[in-house]
Amino acid sequence: MPENRYWRLDDHPHGNDFAAAFSLQHEPIPEPGPGQVLIQNSWLSMDAGTRMWITPRTDGYQPPLPLGSKMVGLCLGHVVASRDPNFTEGDLVRCFGQWADYALVDPALSGLVKVDPSVADIREHFGTLGLNALTAWAGLVDVAHVKPEENVLVSAAAGATGSLACQIARNLGCTVIGIAGGPEKCGYLTEELGVARAIDYKHDDVEKALSEVPGGINAYFDNVGGPMLDAALPNMAHYGRIAICGLVATYDSDTPTPGPARFDQILMRRLTITGFFLPDFLDRAANYLPTLREWLDSGKLVMRFDETRGLENTLSAYAGMLTGRNIGKVIVDVRG
Amino acid sequence: MPENRYWRLDDHPHGNDFAAAFSLQHEPIPEPGPGQVLIQNSWLSMDAGTRMWITPRTDGYQPPLPLGSKMVGLCLGHVVASRDPNFTEGDLVRCFGQWADYALVDPALSGLVKVDPSVADIREHFGTLGLNALTAWAGLVDVAHVKPEENVLVSAAAGATGSLACQIARNLGCTVIGIAGGPEKCGYLTEELGVARAIDYKHDDVEKALSEVPGGINAYFDNVGGPMLDAALPNMAHYGRIAICGLVATYDSDTPTPGPARFDQILMRRLTITGFFLPDFLDRAANYLPTLREWLDSGKLVMRFDETRGLENTLSAYAGMLTGRNIGKVIVDVRG
Numbered sequence: 001m002p003e004n005r006y007w008r009l010d011d012h013p014h015g016n017d018f019a020a021a022f023s024l025q026h027e028p029i030p031e032p033g034p035g036q037v038l039i040q041n042s043w044l045s046m047d048a049g050t051r052m053w054i055t056p057r058t059d060g061y062q063p064p065l066p067l068g069s070k071m072v073g074l075c076l077g078h079v080v081a082s083r084d085p086n087f088t089e090g091d092l093v094r095c096f097g098q099w100a101d102y103a104l105v106d107p108a109l110s111g112l113v114k115v116d117p118s119v120a121d122i123r124e125h126f127g128t129l130g131l132n133a134l135t136a137w138a139g140l141v142d143v144a145h146v147k148p149e150e151n152v153l154v155s156a157a158a159g160a161t162g163s164l165a166c167q168i169a170r171n172l173g174c175t176v177i178g179i180a181g182g183p184e185k186c187g188y189l190t191e192e193l194g195v196a197r198a199i200d201y202k203h204d205d206v207e208k209a210l211s212e213v214p215g216g217i218n219a220y221f222d223n224v225g226g227p228m229l230d231a232a233l234p235n236m237a238h239y240g241r242i243a244i245c246g247l248v249a250t251y252d253s254d255t256p257t258p259g260p261a262r263f264d265q266i267l268m269r270r271l272t273i274t275g276f277f278l279p280d281f282l283d284r285a286a287n288y289l290p291t292l293r294e295w296l297d298s299g300k301l302v303m304r305f306d307e308t309r310g311l312e313n314t315l316s317a318y319a320g321m322l323t324g325r326n327i328g329k330v331i332v333d334v335r336g
Numbered sequence: 337m338p339e340n341r342y343w344r345l346d347d348h349p350h351g352n353d354f355a356a357a358f359s360l361q362h363e364p365i366p367e368p369g370p371g372q373v374l375i376q377n378s379w380l381s382m383d384a385g386t387r388m389w390i391t392p393r394t395d396g397y398q399p400p401l402p403l404g405s406k407m408v409g410l411c412l413g414h415v416v417a418s419r420d421p422n423f424t425e426g427d428l429v430r431c432f433g434q435w436a437d438y439a440l441v442d443p444a445l446s447g448l449v450k451v452d453p454s455v456a457d458i459r460e461h462f463g464t465l466g467l468n469a470l471t472a473w474a475g476l477v478d479v480a481h482v483k484p485e486e487n488v489l490v491s492a493a494a495g496a497t498g499s500l501a502c503q504i505a506r507n508l509g510c511t512v513i514g515i516a517g518g519p520e521k522c523g524y525l526t527e528e529l530g531v532a533r534a535i536d537y538k539h540d541d542v543e544k545a546l547s548e549v550p551g552g553i554n555a556y557f558d559n560v561g562g563p564m565l566d567a568a569l570p571n572m573a574h575y576g577r578i579a580i581c582g583l584v585a586t587y588d589s590d591t592p593t594p595g596p597a598r599f600d601q602i603l604m605r606r607l608t609i610t611g612f613f614l615p616d617f618l619d620r621a622a623n624y625l626p627t628l629r630e631w632l633d634s635g636k637l638v639m640r641f642d643e644t645r646g647l648e649n650t651l652s653a654y655a656g657m658l659t660g661r662n663i664g665k666v667i668v669d670v671r672g
Contacts, residue, residue: 259594272611274606
């Protein structure tokens with residue numbers, strides 16, 4: 001008889017020691033209650049934002065996941081049982097489900113959506129058509145108000161959101177500067193993503209490299225916070241905009257880390273810094289999708305996948321994503 | 337024969353030791369060159385922003401004043417000689433002139449404007465009708481987008497800009513929370529400025545007091561940066577806006593001071609922080625003035641002046657303003 005395996009959060013992890021914090025549990029396949037939908041997961045998405053939910057901090061953008069819970073994460077799979085009339089067995093769907101063979105969700109609470117099964121590689125629903133892409137679009141266009149010809153800086157530029165932000169900014173006519181760690185990632189940026197200049201933060205003096213950008217940085221799509229933000233601040237153009245998408249540098253800390261030392265540049269350069277969160281933009285995200293799809297089909301938007309096989313190997317995929325081991329989107333193939 | 341006295345910047349001051357950095361010099365009254373205007377100053381305005389110009393820092397919002405220069409500051413006085421056809425002897429004017437008996441200015445470079453001599457107390461051109469008022473309006477309305485019923489926090493609330501920000505926000509229908517140092521200032525806020533709640537940062541736990549504001553802070557008009565900003569960040573309402581008007585806490589430092597420890601709350605609460613600078617808003621400031629004048633005339637906008645007599649006493653007035661000794665607007669009466 002088939003069973004469901006799931007990752008249980010037993011303790012708040014220290015740093016990236018996830019083996020001590022999670023255990024793989026077994027249970028009978030759950031039955032959907034009234035209004036619920038059961039999904040057989042095909043892929044799990046590994047996302048840095050989830051790192052915040054598994055700390056005890058109550059000042060994050062959502063409450064911490066209670067210890068003993070099934071780990072929550074973004075899932076792509078097929079409906080196998082539905083007690084919601086909007087979803088039918090066989091639908092290809094994406095939602096915030098569980099790190100499990102089967103995700104049991106309330107559609108409204110989990111952001112359950114049907115996605116187009118005709119896409120050549122359905123993993124693109126975690127890639128160029130996924131939430132990272134919508135996040136990149138919202139941050140660049142709705143938050144940072146990028147305009148053609150502007151200099152746009154992207155940190156963690158070889159990651160899932162970063163690599164999409166680079167390409168979207170480029171497709172919108174901006175000059176893109178990407179920051180990533182190591183020559184392989186930097187080569188990826190310039191050779192495959194059309195980034196004008198790649199800065200290797202493990203090797204280059206980032207602040208100096210940014211000071212050489214003619215006219216300064218008009219918009220910064222920041223995924224990491226910390227030293228990269230400090231390097232950017234004094235090199236922003238006047239009236240520059242900074243969209244704070246993530247502060248990965250701080251997520252595994254139990255206590256807040258200091259803000260940027262060059263905070264005063266916000267005043268001196270009359271900058272605007274805005275923290276944003278994709279769910280606030282989901283109602284207009286439907287407007288972004290046709291263009292993303294067009295770019296995907298015409299080769300103007302690509303995603304590299306860093307795929308791990310097996311639900312049992314999820315934790316190393318997760319740690320790899322958080323430590324920047326990957327290029328592109330980290331996913332776990334949980335198909336049997 | 338009359339002469340001109342002026343304060344010369346001899347050295348970059350350490351902290352608030354201005355006596356070692358400035359000297360009072362004497363010279364013949366200057367003659368305006370082509371296009372220039374000579375003004376006999378009546379009052380000088382003491383403004384925290386000028387503290388930045390007299391450091392050696394080149395990353396401020398304008399280049400440092402060269403050593404050996406006449407100290408620059410905001411002046412209110414009458415034209416005594418003009419080689420600009422737009423200004424005539426006897427005009428009451430305001431400009432960025434010099435800390436001197438006579439200011440010699442290029443109209444375009446100094447922001448020279450005629451002001452209305454019919455105002456009952458012409459010092460109001462440094463007060464309710466002055467640049468502090470325009471700054472307060474721009475920060476609240478154009479930058480922080482305050483709306484009626486919102487909770488608006490103001491730091492340095494008993495100072496010139498702060499006390500105007502409190503009253504303008506109140507007049508616009510907001511609930512105002514003011515932070516100031518000491519019971520006298522706090523009494524001024526609640527008794528004379530209509531502030532709903534005054535927080536004494538020298539006595540109260542500011543962060544705790546702010547945590548008790550129902551619904552959180554929707555907009556923060558920040559004059560100081562530093563610990564007050566840190567106390568505010570975790571108590572902002574989601575989508576709150578912070579207008580950074582000044583960072584007085586950092587102006588006398590030769591090196592940048594760390595940013596707010598609670599910087600992560602910008603992301604968690606989806607805040608927007610914007611540094612702003614009045615000159616960027618001067619073209620629309622003409623639209624603010626009629627309302628400010630109406631409020632002044634109807635008693636809905638008041639300014640308390642902290643006046644020092646004599647150009648020779650300017651330095652103590654300046655130090656007092658920077659250390660928050662004053663309530664309201666610090667000015668120096670330089671009339672003979």
